Amino acid sequence: MSPKTVQKIANVFVWGGGVITIAILLGIILYVLIQGVPSLSLEFLITPPKGGLGGEGGISTAIVGTLYLLGVTLAILLVPGIGAGIYLAEYARDNRFTRIIRYAVETLAGVPSIVFGLFGFALFVTSLHFNFSILSGALTLVCLLLPTLIRTTEEAVRTVPRSYREGALAMGASKWQTIRHVVLPAAMPGIITGIILCAGRIVEETACLYVTMGGSSAMPTSLFSGGRTLSLHLFYLAMETRAFDKAMATGAVLIIIIISVNALTNWLSQRYQRKIRGG
């Protein structure tokens, strides 16, 4: 084969890969939206699931469950996640402690969701007697999301130009004053992007919640009541009640949430990069 023929075949191969990737993405999104949106209505969103075998009712308790879990998880996650990110970006020296922490963060990021679930099940659900509850689910999620928030925070703090710190220190600010009043405000859009990323993951996660939240379809009343998120609700609908139209409608809600979250993070990070470059 002449190099020209090879080049032509290669072009087909390379573009084929791109086309298939886009086709998979569009295929999934369009399929779920086309199948799900017709059964979407305000009533579907504000009616609780009836819990029967036909999967009747709406998804109101799953929406509340998702928001409840989101709030509790972020409330516990923010301080350790951002704190560790600041440590790695601002304080960490190249010593054994730092290497161990970095190794732990990297490894933790690769541990499968269901293993976090097992851990949460053993520690929070059974040993600490939180039972199947929002609290157990939230604590398990905190463990799972910690690496994500640490990494995005570290990156955001590192992007702040050196001159900002030098300026503050030259004015006589202490190290913490510099971080608190100069570095963190400048890094804030990046950190917020990381938090939104975590929020998206909370909406997506299923496996670790499946074994820690119990999946009650009742309205959660406290930290210790069981509950289900939208993703979990979809799973129960598809696998236990076999109510596929309702599952598709729930899937459509999830897809819409995820697309919005992605658009928001992209918009924020573009604005942020422009600002840093401009400043």
Place this chain on the structure above:
Amino acid sequence: MTSHVIIDRTAKYVTIICASASFVILGAIFVFTLREGLPAFQAIGVIDFLFGTEWRPGQEMFGILPMILGSLLVTLGAMILAIPIGIACAILLAEVASYRMRQIFRPAVELLVGIPSVVYGLVGLMLIVPAVRQIGGTGFSILAASIVLMAMVLPTVISISEDSLRAVPRGYKEAALAMGSTDWQWIWHVQLPAARSGIVAGIVLGMGRAIGETMAMIMVIGNSVVIPDSILSSARTLTGNIAVEIMYAAGIHRSALFSTGVILFLIILALNTVATFALKRGLKAHHVA
């Protein structure tokens, strides 16, 4: 000491404590799963546990070989599909596509990561499983699971391969083109070999994601405990084994599920170590050049 110095020190120690959390959690996960899994390892024996072909909790038989094979075969199938597509897409993004094309592709790949695994499972259940049923069997099969998993690992393979293709120094390209090579000759003979370590890392990390996937697999693979004899056969993954049974398991059964978790944890640890090693080697290679 002035108050500023005290605040400064406190702040530093607080961040150190925060940073230690990941290490503590990683240790706790390892200790807890191992402690809960130990009774099963002792009662069954590590060899019988790993290579036993029967998993019958009612009769106290706990062999996870069918699940190990299930996980490996699905992962293998997913990678066979995802590697050519992913590398082709990575070459497209790193070398061929215009800036504007990339602006469309990057969010698309990110979105593919963001779609919840239950949605992948649902689409697999509604579209892929019936399609596989046309070929034979019930449709709940290793083949269906591999196809679903392919879509889920594609973003990992694409983004890490693209990064490592980009990291190949521009001088290589100029030299290759100056020698009269076509675009493809430069990509095939120079760029891909130079980026090899990074691409391997992408593939290995994709495998890690594939082996760890749980919900989508439960939804399309059928979950029967059998040694699969064809790609149309139903199977169960290590992750699925845990999720399906942990809620009602007790005693040795429960402990055996934690042991399954320990095995899963060790497989992922091994894969991540290989990936980290490959990435570091890739960086070093370009640094010398």
